[in-house]
Amino acid sequence: MTEEIIISGFGGQGVLSMGKILAYAGIMEDKQVSWMPAYGPEQRGGTANVTVIVSDDMISSPIVSHYDTAIVLNQPSLEKFEPQVKPGGTIIYDGHSIIQPPKRDDIYIYRIDAMEEAARTGNSKVFNMLVLGGFLKVRPIATVEDVVRGLHKALPERHHKLIPMNEEAIRRGMKIIRKMN
Amino acid sequence: MTKEELIIPENKIYGKPTLMNDTPMHYCPGCSHGVVHKLVAEIIEEMGMEEDTIAICPVGCAVFAYRYVDIDWIEASHGRAPACASAIRRLWPNKLVFTYQGDGDMACIGTGETIHALNRGENIAMIFINNAIYGMTGGQMAPTTLMGMKTATCPYGRQADLHGYPLHITDIAATLEGTCYVTRQAVNTVANIRKAKKAIRQAFDNAINKRGCSLVEIVSTCASGWKMTPEQANQWMTDNMFPYYPLGDLKNTVKL
Amino acid sequence: MDNKEKDFVLLKGNEVIAKAAIRYGYDGFFGYPITPQSEVLETLAADKPWETTGMVVLQAESELASINMLYGAGCTGKLVFTSSSSPGVALMQEGISYMSACEIPGVIVSVGRGGPGLGTIQPGQADYHQAVYGGGNGDYRTIVLAPNSVQEMGDCMGKAAKLTFKWRVPVIVLSDGMIGQMMEKVELPPFTPRRTEEEIGQQCPWATNGIGLKHRKYNFMSSLEFDPQTMEDRNQKMADKYRQIEAEEVDYELYKVNEDTEYLIVAYGISSRVSMKAVDLLCEAGVKIGMLRPKTLWPFPNKAISQLSERIKSILCVEQCEGQMINDVRLATEGQATVYHSGRSGGMVSSPTDVVEDFKRMARENLSKNWPKGYWMK
Numbered sequence: 001m002t003e004e005i006i007i008s009g010f011g012g013q014g015v016l017s018m019g020k021i022l023a024y025a026g027i028m029e030d031k032q033v034s035w036m037p038a039y040g041p042e043q044r045g046g047t048a049n050v051t052v053i054v055s056d057d058m059i060s061s062p063i064v065s066h067y068d069t070a071i072v073l074n075q076p077s078l079e080k081f082e083p084q085v086k087p088g089g090t091i092i093y094d095g096h097s098i099i100q101p102p103k104r105d106d107i108y109i110y111r112i113d114a115m116e117e118a119a120r121t122g123n124s125k126v127f128n129m130l131v132l133g134g135f136l137k138v139r140p141i142a143t144v145e146d147v148v149r150g151l152h153k154a155l156p157e158r159h160h161k162l163i164p165m166n167e168e169a170i171r172r173g174m175k176i177i178r179k180m181n
Numbered sequence: 182m183t184k185e186e187l188i189i190p191e192n193k194i195y196g197k198p199t200l201m202n203d204t205p206m207h208y209c210p211g212c213s214h215g216v217v218h219k220l221v222a223e224i225i226e227e228m229g230m231e232e233d234t235i236a237i238c239p240v241g242c243a244v245f246a247y248r249y250v251d252i253d254w255i256e257a258s259h260g261r262a263p264a265c266a267s268a269i270r271r272l273w274p275n276k277l278v279f280t281y282q283g284d285g286d287m288a289c290i291g292t293g294e295t296i297h298a299l300n301r302g303e304n305i306a307m308i309f310i311n312n313a314i315y316g317m318t319g320g321q322m323a324p325t326t327l328m329g330m331k332t333a334t335c336p337y338g339r340q341a342d343l344h345g346y347p348l349h350i351t352d353i354a355a356t357l358e359g360t361c362y363v364t365r366q367a368v369n370t371v372a373n374i375r376k377a378k379k380a381i382r383q384a385f386d387n388a389i390n391k392r393g394c395s396l397v398e399i400v401s402t403c404a405s406g407w408k409m410t411p412e413q414a415n416q417w418m419t420d421n422m423f424p425y426y427p428l429g430d431l432k433n434t435v436k437l
Numbered sequence: 438m439d440n441k442e443k444d445f446v447l448l449k450g451n452e453v454i455a456k457a458a459i460r461y462g463y464d465g466f467f468g469y470p471i472t473p474q475s476e477v478l479e480t481l482a483a484d485k486p487w488e489t490t491g492m493v494v495l496q497a498e499s500e501l502a503s504i505n506m507l508y509g510a511g512c513t514g515k516l517v518f519t520s521s522s523s524p525g526v527a528l529m530q531e532g533i534s535y536m537s538a539c540e541i542p543g544v545i546v547s548v549g550r551g552g553p554g555l556g557t558i559q560p561g562q563a564d565y566h567q568a569v570y571g572g573g574n575g576d577y578r579t580i581v582l583a584p585n586s587v588q589e590m591g592d593c594m595g596k597a598a599k600l601t602f603k604w605r606v607p608v609i610v611l612s613d614g615m616i617g618q619m620m621e622k623v624e625l626p627p628f629t630p631r632r633t634e635e636e637i638g639q640q641c642p643w644a645t646n647g648i649g650l651k652h653r654k655y656n657f658m659s660s661l662e663f664d665p666q667t668m669e670d671r672n673q674k675m676a677d678k679y680r681q682i683e684a685e686e687v688d689y690e691l692y693k694v695n696e697d698t699e700y701l702i703v704a705y706g707i708s709s710r711v712s713m714k715a716v717d718l719l720c721e722a723g724v725k726i727g728m729l730r731p732k733t734l735w736p737f738p739n740k741a742i743s744q745l746s747e748r749i750k751s752i753l754c755v756e757q758c759e760g761q762m763i764n765d766v767r768l769a770t771e772g773q774a775t776v777y778h779s780g781r782s783g784g785m786v787s788s789p790t791d792v793v794e795d796f797k798r799m800a801r802e803n804l805s806k807n808w809p810k811g812y813w814m815k
Contacts, residue, residue: 020447020620023447023620024447027445027447027622032621032622033447033620033621033622034619034620034621035447035619035620035621036615036618036619036620037618037619039472039473039558039559039614039618040558040559041472041558059621060710060711060713060714060717060789061710061711061713061714061715061788061789062615062619062621062707062710063615063711063786063788063789064714064788064789065788065789065790065791153446153447154447231647231650231651232647232648232649232650232651233647234647235513235645235646235647237509240661244659244661245661247655247657247659251650251654251655252647252650252655253644253645253646253647253650253655253656253657254645254655254656254657254658254659255508255509255512255513255645255657255658255659256657256658256659256660256661257505257508257509258505258508258531258532258535261501261502261505261508261532264497264498264501264502264503264505264506264509265505265506265508265509265512266509267495267502267506267509268465268467268493268495268505268506268507268509268510268517269509269510269512269513271465271493271495272464272465272493272510272513272515272517273513273634273646276646276647293498293499293501293502294498294501294502294505297497297498297502
């Protein structure tokens, strides 16, 4: 199994940390992982994307030109990465952040209204965990338990009290993701 | 009485410090370097720090300082002695670490390293030989060359519009929070040599006792570079250098 | 031990440099912030090794100061390193020459970005010449290690520590922004205690640290000689040492190279990772291709490349610059194989498909000579 994922959106949406948590979950499953950010000058609100690869085998190139899954959290990201999803691959987008949804008919298209859900619950910080939950629902490369174990490893002790809230968001995200085609 | 009869231990009232070896010095007659080398050797010996001293010499006339004083020396690249010394002092917290630099090394090419080592309050001592000229390369203008003073690269005299002004690096050092002791001395008279020795000793004590960074400027002669006899050079220094670079402590925060 | 039980962590290449250095018993770090390697100093500052192993960490005022701090520290027999990126490493060249001249140990981590000049902050491999041939003056060489994974970033810190004291030459760990910034699963080395002052005294009798001065002649470190004959003697002694390093320290790795191999990719660092995937794709398509990855760029695996060149058709040298290592590869082939360039520059990085496309172009050129058409795609 090899899953090549691009997660892309605005800086501040938790794109990089979502990728990191996903990579940690992969480690918990004894898989090989790589996390490769597109970095630039420090800029709040700039674009951010990260390529995450989770594989049973050694990962050769951390950069790829086509992805199994693209998680796009703003319109420019969708425009950039929709053409780069492999045929038969998956695209997940946030319903609130995308005006023109994906059009391809050779890929699976999923919508998750994570921004709305986060706003509804009054906790915008779990936005990325809702999206991660949605992703794990449609691409079950790791279990929620793996993610929780990964969070324990990734987060410093003083933040461990936040883990249950994140776990809840992941489970909620699994429920609210919808297939669009 | 013959010479042999006179030179006997009982009659000895003064000796060369044992850390000074017999290598003939390359310094010109009348140069201040030899005197300061001797003071450094005497002080290290008096402190019993032979095995616990690491000295950094510069590029400039003192480039061969390691030949004359039997302690471990490192020759830094031009201007970088303070950086070199900073690292060593931090890695060897029980050693005496000092730099020995000229005006070009400390106040021109190495100004950045000098200011930052002083400002970090590195527990090192810096000895600064200021003779207002580049001696080793043959008498070119130094950052501390006086206004109107003639050198190979300002043959008509230093002019503000062409060359800018002399840099008061020691005065700058005194304004920095990391320095505990900044002083300006000379070695042209016996009295001044005694004072200079006291100053260097205090700088070394400060370094060992982690009181911060000390800078001892020695206003010096360069008879060759100034194209004078040693005697004329001493006089010229008294008449021209001292008014511009007055001797005395610029800063001393150490209450002993 | 089950892999799941092992203490794997997810870290950036730059973070591993810092954490591995602490664990390998480095005595000090001196550096100046520059993208894309600032995490090295940031990680050291956060981990506070001065409270645990006693390692000294200092943010210098410039790269010029950093390298001279390294020089001073190395002179006293301490194991120290600095880290920087392309323009910063350019500033260090003088210091590296001085360290080489005085035969001073020290480790320089170079996390390459796009150049020349201030360039970009994106990954680059345009500093091959800078690292391997050096920008400092005089007859000197530096050992250059080229990690291609986050794990190897850490491993190289251990290897560099050993080599720099074994040979008393500065060691450069030449990486790039991508390996510095990416995260992978890493197993950190166990803690090795730093050497005590007594151990340094015993192991480094050449060092200028005052130890045992009463029972020996004083030591000094200087690269200045007024007598050209003495300088030549010093150079020849160093050259002998360099020949010995060339004989003993070459390190490289072969990927999918076998008796049937007809084409070869030569790549290091991030390019070798990208090329590995390209090799996989081409092998799937039936092309008999493999990769040689130099793990040391100096000494360079000349012999291995020369021997392979005898029986292969052509070589694709993949590097993220306009062609620097390619010259060494060409020399190594001794004219027995044609070498082609593949790669981006200025901060752009090839994808595996870019390399495959370049391979096709190369194969076509070969075909046009005396190969059957369409050979590469059976």
